[in-house]
Amino acid sequence: MSDIFFLNTRLRAMRAKLLSRRDYDRLLALPDLPGIVSALREGPYGRSIDSVGGGTPEIARIEEALRRDFSETLSRLSAISSGDCAEAVRLVLGRWDLQAVKTVVRGKAVGASAGEILSALVPTGLHDEAALEEMCRQPDLRALADLLVTWREPWGRPLLRALNEYREPRELHILESALDRSWFQQAEDRLRSIRPPGPGPDGEDALSLFVSLSVDTTNLLTALKAVEERIVLADRGRHFLPGGRVFDRNAIDRILASPTLEEALEEASVSLFRGPLAALPSPPAGIPFLAVVERQVDRVPLRAFRALFRVDPLGWGALVSYLLDKLREVRNLRTIVRARLVDLPEAGLDGLLILEY
Amino acid sequence: MSYLLLKAQDEAARGALGLLRSRREALARELFAIADQALVTRDALEGTIRRATWALAVSLGLEGRSDVESAAFASRREIPVSFSEQSFWGVRYQEARWHGIVRSADSRGYFFPGVPGSTHAAAREFEKALEAVLRVVAVETRFRKIGAEIAKATRRINVLNEVILPDLRARMRAILLSLEEREREDIFRMKRFKGRRGDRK
Numbered sequence: 219m220s221d222i223f224f225l226n227t228r229l230r231a232m233r234a235k236l237l238s239r240r241d242y243d244r245l246l247a248l249p250d251l252p253g254i255v256s257a258l259r260e261g262p263y264g265r266s267i268d269s270v271g272g273g274t275p276e277i278a279r280i281e282e283a284l285r286r287d288f289s290e291t292l293s294r295l296s297a298i299s300s301g302d303c304a305e306a307v308r309l310v311l312g313r314w315d316l317q318a319v320k321t322v323v324r325g326k327a328v329g330a331s332a333g334e335i336l337s338a339l340v341p342t343g344l345h346d347e348a349a350l351e352e353m354c355r356q357p358d359l360r361a362l363a364d365l366l367v368t369w370r371e372p373w374g375r376p377l378l379r380a381l382n383e384y385r386e387p388r389e390l391h392i393l394e395s396a397l398d399r400s401w402f403q404q405a406e407d408r409l410r411s412i413r414p415p416g417p418g419p420d421g422e423d424a425l426s427l428f429v430s431l432s433v434d435t436t437n438l439l440t441a442l443k444a445v446e447e448r449i450v451l452a453d454r455g456r457h458f459l460p461g462g463r464v465f466d467r468n469a470i471d472r473i474l475a476s477p478t479l480e481e482a483l484e485e486a487s488v489s490l491f492r493g494p495l496a497a498l499p500s501p502p503a504g505i506p507f508l509a510v511v512e513r514q515v516d517r518v519p520l521r522a523f524r525a526l527f528r529v530d531p532l533g534w535g536a537l538v539s540y541l542l543d544k545l546r547e548v549r550n551l552r553t554i555v556r557a558r559l560v561d562l563p564e565a566g567l568d569g570l571l572i573l574e575y
Numbered sequence: 576m577s578y579l580l581l582k583a584q585d586e587a588a589r590g591a592l593g594l595l596r597s598r599r600e601a602l603a604r605e606l607f608a609i610a611d612q613a614l615v616t617r618d619a620l621e622g623t624i625r626r627a628t629w630a631l632a633v634s635l636g637l638e639g640r641s642d643v644e645s646a647a648f649a650s651r652r653e654i655p656v657s658f659s660e661q662s663f664w665g666v667r668y669q670e671a672r673w674h675g676i677v678r679s680a681d682s683r684g685y686f687f688p689g690v691p692g693s694t695h696a697a698a699r700e701f702e703k704a705l706e707a708v709l710r711v712v713a714v715e716t717r718f719r720k721i722g723a724e725i726a727k728a729t730r731r732i733n734v735l736n737e738v739i740l741p742d743l744r745a746r747m748r749a750i751l752l753s754l755e756e757r758e759r760e761d762i763f764r765m766k767r768f769k770g771r772r773g774d775r776k
Contacts, residue, residue, distance in 0.1 A: 281640055320689060321645035328651045328684075338644035387684060390649050394686030440688035443695060447680045449687075457688055504626045506700075508692030509633050553636030560632040570633060 221303040226532055228298050229540045232291070235262040237547055242573050245551075251276045251558055258551070263287055280555050288548050289341045295541070296343030302412050306425055306534055309408040310541055313432065314342040316401045319366075319373045320394055322353045326362055327387045359384070359393070376400035395456050398436075402459050405429045424526050424534035431490075431519045434462040438486055439512060441465075441473040445482040446508055464489045483511065490518045505566035517575045520546060524575070546572050578750040585743045592735045599728040601664050602721050609718045616711045623707040627700035634697040646694045649685035650678075656709060668720045671713045677702040 237245075241261065248254050255276050259267050266283035274282070292311055299307040318339050325335035332354035339350050349369075356362040363381055366374030380396035383389070409426050437458045444451055451457050451474065458470055465473070469488070476482035487495040494514040501510045520542050526535030550571050557567045634643050654676065658669045680687040680695045687695070 281635075285639065285641065317642065317645065321641070321648070324645055324648035324685065328648050330648055334644075335648070338641045338648070340639070340641050387649075387651075390684050391681075391686035394689050398686070398689060436688060439692060443680055443687060443692055446692070447695070449679055449681050504629045506630050506633060506693055506696030509630075509637060509696060512692050513637070548639075549637050552639060553633070556632040556636035560628050562629055562632060566629070566633075570637065 221299065221301045222534075223532065225299050225303045225307075226536045229536050232294075233540050233543070236543055237261065237551075239573060242550065242571075245554055249558075251280075251555065254555060254558065255280060258283075263551075266290075277555060277559055281552060284548050284552055285340055288544065289343075291544055293341065293343035293346075295537075303537075305408050305412050306537060308344060309405055309412070309425055310428060310538055311342050311344055312401055312404055312408075314340065315344045316373075316397055318342060318345060318350065319353075319377075320397055322350070322362060323359065323377070323393055323397070324390060325354065326356065326359050327390050327393075372404045373397060373400055376403075398459060402429070402433065402461055405432075406461070424523065424530075424538050427522060427526070428519070428534075428538045430461055430463040431522060433459045434464045434491075435515050435518065437462050437465050437470055438473070438491065439508075439515065441470050442479065442482055442486070442508060442511060444474060445476055446479050464491060479507070490522060491515065493521075494518055499569040501569045502563045502565045505562070505569065510569040513570055513572060516546070517572060520572065520575045546575075578747060578754070581743055581747045581750065585740065585747065588735055588739050588743060592732060592740070595728050595732050595735070598664050599725055599732065602666070602725045602728065605663060606718065606721050606725060609714060609721065613711075613714045613718050616707070616714050620704075620707040620711050623700070623704045627697070627704040630693070630697040630700040634691070634693040637693050638691050642691070643694055643697070646683075646685055646690045646698070650683040650698060652684070654705070663721070664724075666720055666724045668717050670717075671709050673706065673709055676706050676709075 245254055245257055248257060255267065258264070258280065263283055266287040267279060269286065270279045270282045272279075292314060295307050296304070296311065318341070321338050322335055324330075325338070332351070335354040336351060339354075341347050341350060345353070353362060353365065356365055359377075360381055363374055363378040367378060368374075376396045376399065377393060380393045383392050406429070409429060412425060440457055443449070444457075454467075454470070454474075458467075465486070469485075473482045473485045476485050483495055483498065494517040495511075498514050499510060501507060519538075523535050523539035523542055526533065527539040529535075550573070553567065553570050556562070557570075631643075654673070656671055656673045656676075658671055660667055661670045662668075677699060680690070680699075683690075683695075683698060
């Protein structure tokens, strides 16, 4: 049996543990946190919740359990993949690995302690806890970059190069921008090295779609944030990643030229993004509008990869679709729990959950 | 001489009483003006804190504590607040001044495309909440200072009205009585002296 068949079989088993719509309805009907904790303990999150132990506030217990469960999921994906599959998993997990490296860089830039930085990290399997600890223990950013280069980590050289321009914590954007570009470069290199397992609909390859949709959503949200906060982007080359399929440079320029967020959203309602953005709910006062927009935009890759998975259940679409579904579930659960804690209006909560897509 | 001194003290005390009364009136007027302001800023603070709490809950829900803490590392800074001493009718209070507490997404330290909009919103709402807290602190500190000063002025007015002025008046009356007594004695002595001289003749 080839690597991808083995991976897909395991993914099917993992997918079966995802919460159903009925589970969500049951959770949403519970009025308080203790009820939600006991409901979650009866399901697939029971082991993670029990592993956190008592003595911690319920909210912290649930969040830590969700963090551990998600981290274990990412690590399991790395552990059960080999050959091309391992490369594909590395490509998909690269976004979380990028976030972990960014967190260490941010922490080191402001002189946070290793303990503080470690508590803000989610091990992805690409870097285990021991590696992350070693990264956090480095005395400064240059030592961190040197360590990554010594480990032959792909983040090392771009970070080292960017450090030549970097002078003070206010210039952290130089390092983060270099890491973002490095992620895209690594993804492109991996795409070239991975043999496609088979064509999807219209010969679509799930991994290249994952990279391009990640770029498109990142670029779109960057443009929307710039419009909302009226930020004039002098260096657009640095703020926007190359490689998007839906939003090219002209499309991004048109969105940026929109005077209001509503007009920018109209401008962005094209191709795969049209449906979710057209169905954008208007949140009640006090709920950040852009958070609701982000949730709608999250539906785009979810729908795209579900379609790919249905058409080609043995392709890479299964991997990406599962990972996005798992992330959706963790976000939904965290949001339900947080909403109960601060009495968020139900109408606001509806706009933040993706129960069906 | 002693009477004239007491009279001068009485006049000074009356002057002080007038001054204290007008000071108390001015402070009371200011207190009422600040009371309205304090209510408005308190209401604004409650609304801002609620929005900030919701925005943080949304951000923690969607992105998780790890990602929010990661962004928080990058946006650490000293809060640019300075205090200067101000005076109103002799009441000294510290006035807080600040600028640039609410930052735009591209000036929070991190590379803003890499931080979700919900986290930006939470950061922005908490920066607004911090401004609202400083506004409340500024208004309520002034309110408390002026309130305490009104209480102090009232105590002084009461002391002048009920202790010092009555005491001065009593002492002046006692001096007047003793002077009148002495005058009567003098007249009596003069009359007796005049009577003796008349007898001798």
